[in-house]
Amino acid sequence: MENIALNFNRALGFISQESVDSYKTQAEKYNLALHEKTLRGNDFLGWVNLPSSISEEHIVDVENTAKKLLAKKLDILVVVGIGGSYLGAKAVIDALSSNFSNFVKGDAPHVIFAGQNISEDYLAELRQLLQGKEYGIVIISKSGTTTEPALAFRVLKKDIEEKYGKDEAGNRIIAVTDASKGALRQLATEEGYKTFVIPDDVGGRFSVLTPVGLIAIACAGFDIRQLIQGAKDMEAQTSPEVKFEDNIAAQYAAVRNELYKDGKKIEILVNYNPKLHYFAEWWKQLYGESEGKEGKGIYPSSVDFSSDLHSMGQYIQEGERTLFETVLSIKNVDNTVVVPNDEANLDNLNFLAGKRVDEVNKMAELGTALAHVDGGVPNIHVEVPQISEYYLGQLIYFFEKACGISGYMLEVNPFNQPGVEAYKKNMFALLEKPGFEEETKKIKEKLK
Numbered sequence: 001m002e003n004i005a006l007n008f009n010r011a012l013g014f015i016s017q018e019s020v021d022s023y024k025t026q027a028e029k030y031n032l033a034l035h036e037k038t039l040r041g042n043d044f045l046g047w048v049n050l051p052s053s054i055s056e057e058h059i060v061d062v063e064n065t066a067k068k069l070l071a072k073k074l075d076i077l078v079v080v081g082i083g084g085s086y087l088g089a090k091a092v093i094d095a096l097s098s099n100f101s102n103f104v105k106g107d108a109p110h111v112i113f114a115g116q117n118i119s120e121d122y123l124a125e126l127r128q129l130l131q132g133k134e135y136g137i138v139i140i141s142k143s144g145t146t147t148e149p150a151l152a153f154r155v156l157k158k159d160i161e162e163k164y165g166k167d168e169a170g171n172r173i174i175a176v177t178d179a180s181k182g183a184l185r186q187l188a189t190e191e192g193y194k195t196f197v198i199p200d201d202v203g204g205r206f207s208v209l210t211p212v213g214l215i216a217i218a219c220a221g222f223d224i225r226q227l228i229q230g231a232k233d234m235e236a237q238t239s240p241e242v243k244f245e246d247n248i249a250a251q252y253a254a255v256r257n258e259l260y261k262d263g264k265k266i267e268i269l270v271n272y273n274p275k276l277h278y279f280a281e282w283w284k285q286l287y288g289e290s291e292g293k294e295g296k297g298i299y300p301s302s303v304d305f306s307s308d309l310h311s312m313g314q315y316i317q318e319g320e321r322t323l324f325e326t327v328l329s330i331k332n333v334d335n336t337v338v339v340p341n342d343e344a345n346l347d348n349l350n351f352l353a354g355k356r357v358d359e360v361n362k363m364a365e366l367g368t369a370l371a372h373v374d375g376g377v378p379n380i381h382v383e384v385p386q387i388s389e390y391y392l393g394q395l396i397y398f399f400e401k402a403c404g405i406s407g408y409m410l411e412v413n414p415f416n417q418p419g420v421e422a423y424k425k426n427m428f429a430l431l432e433k434p435g436f437e438e439e440t441k442k443i444k445e446k447l448k
Contacts, residue, residue: 002331002385003237004394006248008255010369010379011324015258023254023409024244030408031250032240034401039408041415046201047400050209051231051393059225062211065174065194066218072172074109075133078126078156079216081140082116082148083285085176088208088396089216091282095275095387096222108221109135114156115149123152127159135160136172138219140212142198144177144184147424166191176211203415205286206400209393223389230393238401249398252380253406256324259378260298260410264324268316269302271328272365275387277304279328283399290407290414297410306364313368317375324378328395329365332386333358 008020033039034048069077079086093111101110114126137160139153161169175188179197188195196211207213209231218224238249245251256267267287269280280302291297303312316323339360341353352360369379382398384391407414429439 004234004248004385004391004398005383006252007381007383008251010373010381011255011259013373014264014324014378015255015262019258020251020254021244023250023257026409027244027247027250027254027405028240030253030405031238031247031401033408034404035240040413044201044203044206044415045404046199047203047206047209048404049235050199050202051228051235051397054209054228059228062196062214062218062224065196065215069136069172069174069219070107070109072136073107073134074136076130076135077109077111077138077216077219078130078135079111079113079138079140080115080149080153080156081113081138081176081212082146083289084204084207085140085149085212086113086116087205087278087282087285088213091279092208092213092217092222092227092389092392092396093220094278095392096389097220097275099274109219111216111220115139115152118148118151123155127155130159136174138174138176138215139184140176140198141182141184142178142204143182144187145182147427150183174215176215203417205282205289208282208396226389227393227396230390230395231397232393234394234397234401238398249401250405252326252382252398252402253409255380256298256326257406257409259324263322264298264378265322266299266301266324268323268325269300269328270305270325271302272305272361273328273330273333273387274304274307276328276330277302279392279395280304286399286403287406289417289420290403291410291412293412293416293419296412305368306361309364309368316372316377321376324380325369325372326380326382327365327369329381329383330387331383334386 030039034045037045079089089111090113112126112129114123137153137156139149141149144150157169157173160172163169164172170191170193173191173193174196175184175193176196176198177184177188179185179200185195187193196215198207198212199210202210204212209228214224214227217227238247244254269283271277271280284300284302287298287300292299303316316325337357339349339352339355339357341350369381373379384395404414425436425439426443428436429443432440
């Protein structure tokens with residue numbers, strides 16, 4: 001079976017192979033530190049050996065819970081969560097679904113997300129959509145008090161209880177939360193919800209292979225065993241026993257850090273398949289929240305090509321030269337569409353007749369990479385054999401491991417996010433939340 005492949009030859013015109021190789025000792029040291037838990041953030045390293053430690057009993061529990069919920073013939077499953085509590089699941093579900101619907105696995109429900117924003121229109125329109133539909137809810141929150149999901153769940157909980165009655169509503173709600181404490185754990189115990197635990201040592205952005213992601217993915221009808229297996233295989237391929245020159249996660253971390261030293265402050269994750277849009281959103285949280293601190297960090301951005309070549313392409317080609325690209329390239333697509341011949345040829349496309357659309361896409365990918373490199377944008381190439389549960393599992397763990405190594409290379413703690421709290425304090429002060437009286441007074445003075 002093929003594996004994900006890394007190629008950074010098109011970055012070597014900007015940095016040297018020797019400079020990348022100089023990271024060998026550092027990369028191997030930090031990779032070992034992740035496994036031995038000897039550096040900063042070591043209380044949040046449960047993800048490192050997570051794929052190989054998931055038990056058969058746990059997988060069966062997730063699968064059976066999904067089957068039990070799906071037996072209710074759900075039209076819609078609402079997954080309530082924010083940040084890592086929704087992005088990983090959405091990334092995988094969108095990647096594996098049809099471009100036009102995720103009703104693709106027989107009786108699997110349409111998975112919709114809530115609690116990832118505070119839009120009144122979004123919530124109102126979701127409630128309208130659920131009227132007359134059979135639905136269930138997965139609520140994901142370690143504390144149960146994070147504003148966005150807690151607010152959405154409060155509203156949706158009232159609705160589902162009014163629709164089905166409290167007992168049946170309780171059978172349609174799954175809570176993924178702390179093992180023993182917090183508001184959601186207390187509520188789930190009181191109401192008798194089926195629950196799964198968010199491990200204490202796995203941060204949200206690394207949690208897609210825990211029940212945080214697995215429940216929704218299983219309910220959407222996808223094979224979580226293959227997802228886990230892909231991650232497990234990548235765990236082995238990037239272990240401390242694997243030398244730097246064979247370890248794609250360590251090499252990726254080294255290349256991006258050397259580019260950063262060379263003045264490339266922005267990394268653009270590029271895809272040529274619209275199904276990967278939300279995978280890029282997950283990647284942006286992973287790297288932005290892990291590395292963006294202490295005045296340091298590569299800014300993570302993303303584009304969907306070739307669409308964004310007609311909007312962002314000009315800047316990438318000729319704007320400020322602080323960019324580099326990492327291209328997610330899908331080797332084999334699932335479908336075949338051949339360009340037909342047209343006798344009139346008014347669009348002048350007969351030179352493409354007989355070619356597959358994917359061949360055209362691949363040439364757009366290659367041509368763009370060559371143009372951007374010529375324009376001063378280093379290019380890293382990550383080839384994925386195909387979009388499947390197995391390879392998404394590989395890709396998820398590859399980026400997670402590289403992120404941990406890269407963060408340590410930057411000399412930051414990759415596993416905390418202190419800056420995330422700043423907006424919350426201001427929001428609570430403006431809303432005059434009890435306990436924030438002093439902050440309310442200060443912010444009102446500031447606004448005068």
